Amino acid sequence: MKSAQLPEAVRLSVAVSLVALFLMPASLFAQLAPTSKPKVQPGKGAPAGAVQNDPKAVAVIDQYLESMGGRANLKLIKDRSAQFVNKKFSPTGVTEMKMVRLLKRPSEEGAPLKIREEWELPGLGLTKEPLHFVQVYDGEQGWVKTMGYVSPLGGRTLTVFVWDKPIDDFFMSWQDDGYTVKYLGPDTLDGVAVEKIQTISFAGKQRMQYLFNKEDGMLLKKEWSEAGVKGPVRKEVFFDEYIKIRYRDDPNKWVKFAINQKIFEGGELSLEKEYQKIVINGGVEASAFTRPDGPAFEERPKQPKAPAGNGPTSKPGGKPTSKPASKPKG
Numbered sequence: 075m076k077s078a079q080l081p082e083a084v085r086l087s088v089a090v091s092l093v094a095l096f097l098m099p100a101s102l103f104a105q106l107a108p109t110s111k112p113k114v115q116p117g118k119g120a121p122a123g124a125v126q127n128d129p130k131a132v133a134v135i136d137q138y139l140e141s142m143g144g145r146a147n148l149k150l151i152k153d154r155s156a157q158f159v160n161k162k163f164s165p166t167g168v169t170e171m172k173m174v175r176l177l178k179r180p181s182e183e184g185a186p187l188k189i190r191e192e193w194e195l196p197g198l199g200l201t202k203e204p205l206h207f208v209q210v211y212d213g214e215q216g217w218v219k220t221m222g223y224v225s226p227l228g229g230r231t232l233t234v235f236v237w238d239k240p241i242d243d244f245f246m247s248w249q250d251d252g253y254t255v256k257y258l259g260p261d262t263l264d265g266v267a268v269e270k271i272q273t274i275s276f277a278g279k280q281r282m283q284y285l286f287n288k289e290d291g292m293l294l295k296k297e298w299s300e301a302g303v304k305g306p307v308r309k310e311v312f313f314d315e316y317i318k319i320r321y322r323d324d325p326n327k328w329v330k331f332a333i334n335q336k337i338f339e340g341g342e343l344s345l346e347k348e349y350q351k352i353v354i355n356g357g358v359e360a361s362a363f364t365r366p367d368g369p370a371f372e373e374r375p376k377q378p379k380a381p382a383g384n385g386p387t388s389k390p391g392g393k394p395t396s397k398p399a400s401k402p403k404g
Contacts, residue, residue, distance in 0.1 A: 127249070130257035131271040134286055135245050141291035143318075143329035148242040150327065153178045153358040158349040163342075171195050176358050177241040186213040187241055188363040211236055212363045219366040223374050242329075252276035261285065263294055292316055292330070302340075310338040323355040 139145050154177045162169045171193055178188040193207040208219040209227060216227030216235065227235060240246065248255070258270040267288040274281050285295040296311040313332035321327045333349035 127255050128257040128271075131255035134257065134269050134271050134291075135248070135255065137291035138286055138293060139243065139245060141330070142243060143327070145246065147321075147327050147329055148246055150321070150324075150355075151179065151242050151329070152323075152355050154241055155351075155353045155356055155358055156349055157351040158347055161346040161348070163344055163346070169196060175239075176362055177239065178358050178360070178363060179241050180213055186211075186236070187239065188213050188360070189236060189239055190362050191235075208366045209235055210363055210366060217365050219368055221374075222368055223371040224366050224368045225371040248273060258283065260288070266294070268294060293332075307340050308338075312336045312338070319352050319354050321355045322353060322357070329354070 139148065142148065156175045158173055158175075160171045160173060162171070173194075174192040176188075176190040180186065180188065189209075189211040191207075191209045193209075195205040195207065197203045197205065205220070208217075210217050211227070211232065216232045218225050218227045218231075238244075253273045253275060256272045256274065258272055261268050261270045263285050268285040269288050270283060270285050272281055272283050280298075282296060282298040284293060285297075286292065287294055293313050295313065298309050299306045300309055301307070313335055315334040316330045316332050318328045319331050331349070331352055333352070335347040336343060337345040337347075
């Protein structure tokens with residue numbers, strides 16, 4: 075007896091739903107992402123009329139980057155690969171997705187990063203066969219491969235994919251990206267003394283708070299509010315378990331990375347990221363960021379249509395292949 079499988083169309087629909095489920099936290103960032111930004115020229119400061127940066131907030135950022143390993147070391151990251159597990163929490167249980175992410179810095183300064191992600195989602199049907207996704211962005215165009223077929227990746231989906239994936243750290247380029255910062259003062263987080271700053275987008279619509287450990291300068295929490303159906307919803311990301319990641323091409327150089335990250339929505343745990351392996355400057359090949367192998371999605375075999383109605387089928391010539399039901403004998 076063969077194991078039952080869901081039809082391809084149903085499998086694809088459910089797979090897309092699962093991807094959307096895991097992309098939800100990332101889409102929150104995409105909704106807040108500036109659609110355009112004024113480019114700050116080196117040495118010329120912020121555009122006219124922009125909010126001036128608070129020197130105390132800048133000092134907190136400088137301490138954080140120094141604690142991370144230093145600006146000089148962060149600038150030397152040429153590529154980064156990571157293996158991690160996403161755990162999505164919901165009222166019905168926990169869904170896990172295994173992921174591999176590759177990032178490569180372009181040779182041209184200011185050019186977009188190259189990004190590749192490989193996803194393994196929980197299986198569907200009685201066979202429980204895992205679903206595999208590959209998403210790639212080469213700096214100019216993107217693709218997604220699912221169930222053996224390749225489709226272009228563009229529009230809002232591409233925006234969500236590339237957003238909030240710096241190869242070094244968000245605070246390495248916050249000013250060039252059009253943000254300003256404000257110092258909110260000292261605070262405490264679970265009994266730990268922290269310093270709190272706020273980043274403000276150039277249009278003033280995006281405001282996020284960051285809490286840094288006052289003792290060692292490391293980032294502990296990021297928070298913001300977002301409009302919800304029943305009013306503002308609080309979003310929080312907690313960073314924990316920092317470890318040193320030494321560069322493969324120079325073990326004397328290192329940066330720190332939080333290998334455990336938890337995302338809360340409205341006070342409830344929504345997503346947890348657990349990093350299992352991180353490699354810096356391991357020599358990721360440029361070929362990893364080309365179009366995935368496989369036929370175009372439009373070339374997939376069409377599913378046969380189910381016969382319409384429940385009546386008798388006909389042979390060529392119009393004659394029915396089944397006899398009409400006989401009347402019951404009285």
